[in-house]
Amino acid sequence: MTTLPPPPSAVDQAGFVVELEQFSGPLDLLLHLIREDELDITDLPIAKIADQFLGVIGDLGLSQAADYLEMAARLLRIKAQTLLPRRPGDDEWEDPRAELVRRLLEYQQVRELVDWLADAAASRAERFARGFMPEARPVPPAPLVIELNELLAAAERVIALIPEPVLHRVVPRPLDVEGATERIQALLGEREECSWLDVVGEGASVVDVLSVFIALLELAKRGALKLRQDGPFAPIVIRREPPRAAA
Amino acid sequence: MSPLAQLLEAALFAASRPLAVEELMTLDPQAGEVAVRAGLDELRAAYATAGHGVELVEIALGWQFLTRPEHAAAIEGAQFALRPRRLSPAALETLAIIAYRQPVGRVEVDEIRGVDAGAVIDKLIERGLVEVVSRGEGLGRPLLYATTPQFLEILGLKDLDELPRLEELSVALRPPAAPA
Secondary structure (H helix, E strand, O other): OOOOOOOOOOOOOOOHHHHHOOOOOHHHHHHHHHHHOOOOHHHOOHHHHHHHHHHHHHHOOHHHOHHHHHHHHHHHHHHHHHHOOOOOOOOOOOOOOHHHHHHHHHHHHHHHHHHHHHHHHHHHOOOOEOOOOOOOOOOOOOOOOOOHHHHHHHHHHHHHHOOOOOOOOOOOOOOOHHHHHHHHHHHHHHOOEEEHHHHHOOOOOHHHHHHHHHHHHHHHHHOOEEEEEOOOOOOEEEEEOOOOOOO | OOHHHHHHHHHHHHOOOOEOHHHHHHHOOOOOHHHHHHHHHHHHHHHHHHOOOEEEEEEOOEEEEEEOHHHHHHHHHOOOOOOOOOOOHHHHHHHHHHHHHOOEEHHHHHHHHOOOOHHHHHHHHHOOOEEEEEEOOOOOOOEEEEEOHHHHHHHOOOOHHHOOOHHHOOOOOOOOOOOO
């Protein structure tokens, strides 16, 4: 195992699983395997390292981590490519491991820098500055000095910024009793008698039905018409009152 | 000590952060940069030679009094101050990449580390070690990150030039095998 310090806490969401397993990523794990077997990074035995990598991520239960799966897939692809036969003297041929080796070397450089930075931070931690605070705390605001007028002006400015609350206006759809009354009178102007359906028509809304109903009751009360229903749920017959000769 | 050195001592004592030479020059309009630098050297030498528990250190693009390392354990034991929380390997990796590649986008950091570095970068920004400095070219004009003076301070560095040069690192795991 490398001498990585244990992570202080799982504060980092990315690489959460990874931190717990002491590897900060698939490249770290690969480097660890290479170091353990003292392999030559520039002439990587890809088949061997791919098998080991798959074994370790299986054992460590890292199979959930997409970064590791991606690396596993990459290793297998490189392994397959190295198995392909190639014509002797083919100048176009490029070592399929080249990109991985480049990344590993780059990452190794980063790891070296990490060691350096960790050392630097550790020696700096041995020295305290004036007013040293373990965590940067926000500076408490200075005591507020303000005139009443300024405060009121500020309050007005803030209030002016408050947007009109966007409310859904519930508008009660008014019953059109007048319209219904006119309709009924027009109908009864043409004939002496008509039915409920003649007045409301097909597919009338609740509001229409209510309007017509109230209009009918109102007209009946005034004595302009008579309502008759022969039985429960029977058609309502509307008859003009007093009867007068058709025009 | 000269009056200027005493003035610098007072200012550095009063401030709780590193003060840059340019800032210190505002203490005395008569004193130029050369005089201030000479005063700082005089002050540092005075503390170094007389045997003090603190010393004047050039750090984070400025100057600051720091306690000497040998007193850290006792000071922390008495809980007058605490050593800062150590950075996780993931945070250090990300810092290293940003320090050397700055200004650098997240994708490049992800690529070098081989993992998603987004959350780590956010954490570093929160701790004031990294900041967004600009937007890059290309798709989506990605945010570009750089290290802050706070980064130099927690590492005890004067400036970024104090970071090791890449040529000084041993790049290969072991020397490449000699060609057969």
